[in-house]
Amino acid sequence: MTDSKKDYQKILGSVQKPVIGEAGKTGTWSSKKPIIDLSKCTPVKSGKPSCFNCWLYCPEAVVSRTIPPQIDLEHCKGCGICMEECPVKAITMEEVKSE
Amino acid sequence: MVNVMDLPEEEFIYPGTRACAGCGMALIYRIALKALGAKTLITVPASCLTVLHGMQGFCSTKISVYHTPFATTGASASGILASLEDKGLEDEITVLAFAGDGGTTDIGIQALSGAAERETNFIYACYDNEAYMNTGVQRSGSTPLGVKTTTTPEGKLVHKKNMPKILEAHGIPYVATGIASYPLDLYEKFKKARDIHGSKYFHILSPCPPGWGYEPKDTILIGRLAVQTGFWILYEVENGILKLSRASSRYLDPSKRKPIEDYLMAQKRFSQMTQQEIEVYKTYINDMWADINRRIQNQD
Ligand SMILES: Cc1ncc(C[n+]2csc(CCOP(=O)(O)OP(=O)(O)O)c2C)c(N)n1
Ligand code: SF4
Ligand code: SF4
Numbered sequence: 001m002t003d004s005k006k007d008y009q010k011i012l013g014s015v016q017k018p019v020i021g022e023a024g025k026t027g028t029w030s031s032k033k034p035i036i037d038l039s040k041c042t043p044v045k046s047g048k049p050s051c052f053n054c055w056l057y058c059p060e061a062v063v064s065r066t067i068p069p070q071i072d073l074e075h076c077k078g079c080g081i082c083m084e085e086c087p088v089k090a091i092t093m094e095e096v097k098s099e
Numbered sequence: 100m101v102n103v104m105d106l107p108e109e110e111f112i113y114p115g116t117r118a119c120a121g122c123g124m125a126l127i128y129r130i131a132l133k134a135l136g137a138k139t140l141i142t143v144p145a146s147c148l149t150v151l152h153g154m155q156g157f158c159s160t161k162i163s164v165y166h167t168p169f170a171t172t173g174a175s176a177s178g179i180l181a182s183l184e185d186k187g188l189e190d191e192i193t194v195l196a197f198a199g200d201g202g203t204t205d206i207g208i209q210a211l212s213g214a215a216e217r218e219t220n221f222i223y224a225c226y227d228n229e230a231y232m233n234t235g236v237q238r239s240g241s242t243p244l245g246v247k248t249t250t251t252p253e254g255k256l257v258h259k260k261n262m263p264k265i266l267e268a269h270g271i272p273y274v275a276t277g278i279a280s281y282p283l284d285l286y287e288k289f290k291k292a293r294d295i296h297g298s299k300y301f302h303i304l305s306p307c308p309p310g311w312g313y314e315p316k317d318t319i320l321i322g323r324l325a326v327q328t329g330f331w332i333l334y335e336v337e338n339g340i341l342k343l344s345r346a347s348s349r350y351l352d353p354s355k356r357k358p359i360e361d362y363l364m365a366q367k368r369f370s371q372m373t374q375q376e377i378e379v380y381k382t383y384i385n386d387m388w389a390d391i392n393r394r395i396q397n398q399d
């Protein structure tokens with residue numbers, strides 16, 4: 001009785017470890033990946049922080065708010081939202097072979 | 100008005116979750132947590148959001164999440180708050196309940212109503228993908244008219260519930276609507292709600308590529324159409340005073356709205372709708388706006 005109570009408490013009070021890639025390398029979900037043409041990207045061209053729509057709208061938090069913006073392709077699911085939301089059409093979805 | 104640079108760079112959800120590509124819920128959750136910050140405790144009922152958090156052993160969020168039984172979200176929030184009060188931490192930590200539309204408009208409505216009646220000091224956010232998505236698209240009380248689901252194979256026969264209005268009737272200090280497509284608007288509203296004492300309710304439309312039948316890249320675009328056609332109205336009600344949000348204010352003028360067909364025809368879930376049903380939608384939207392307009396006129 002006491003033992004099973006302890007077991008329940010262990011489950012209820014269990015601590016899960018936060019990790020990147022809880023679902024694995026989600027980059028393998030799609031072969032199409034966003035590639036940024038830096039010669040078109042607004043913050044790269046101006047050297048000033050601006051736009052960052054790709055960072056803002058990415059549901060996966062795989063884009064960095066840096067100049068230039070960088071994308072973690074190991075976990076990017078290839079949804080294409082960043083391509084749609086880039087105001088200067090600097091992003092294209094291309095076939096990228098995963099290692 | 101907030102700018103993209105005003106948002107904290109820190110993320111509270113790690114990449115590589117179990118949510119589908121292009122999931123509106125994932126974006127809403129990401130932005131809400133940015134606004135509320137690390138000092139938050141979250142309670143989540145069975146839903147796609149449960150799945151986003153992962154399986155036993157590991158999780159995808161940096162913030163503590165309590166997985167509560169389906170019908171109990173509101174009650175669990177009151178319980179968490181009571182425990183924080185006991186420890187003298189209620190002013191330091193924000194209690195956030197995050198639930199789907201099934202978990203909010205159907206199965207969790209009584210627990211939510213109870214928490215609001217108790218004036219529990221928390222934020223309740225419903226992300227509304229307009230069906231029970233996690234179990235394979237069954238209709239909920241929030242599924243709109245005409246939508247094909249596995250339990251409404253010919254299209255739903257009645258309109259969705261107006262959940263924000265139901266919560267407003269509880270006399271709570273803050274009610275807001277939102278949508279994945281306007282993340283800055285969402286961010287501003289969550290930040291505001293965090294500093295208001297009492298029960299705060301969010302109803303956030305959450306485009307869902309597999310459940311609604313469109314390409315994952317179009318999540319933002321579909322949500323924008325919901326606003327531009329007048330189907331989804333962005334507003335907040337603070338102490339009973341309704342204010343249209345920036346993105347929606349121009350659609351008070353019907354001539355500014357895009358035809359509702361633009362929204363409906365872009366999604367497979369509406370594909371079997373008849374012209375007659377589309378006409379019903381036009382009246383529905385006009386009525387919704389007339390109601391909002393009447394309120395705005397009578398406030399000042
Ligand atoms: C009491 C109970 N009934 C049914 C279920 C099965 N169930 C799990 S998630 C879910 C759907 C939830 O729908 P919603 O709240 O709209 O969230 P969504 O999955 O759409 O994100 C259901 C029916 C359950 N977990 N518990
Ligand atoms: S394709 Fe989707 S997941 Fe990948 S970076 Fe763009 S928005 Fe993010
Ligand atoms: S959305 Fe386009 S222009 Fe804007 S920062 Fe990203 S790549 Fe550059």
Ligand code: SF4
Nearest residue numbers: 118119122147232307
């Ligand atoms: S079914 Fe819809 S709401 Fe659920 S994870 Fe997939 S896209 Fe998101």
Ligand SMILES: [Mg+2]
Nearest residue numbers: 199200230232
């Ligand atoms: Mg749902």
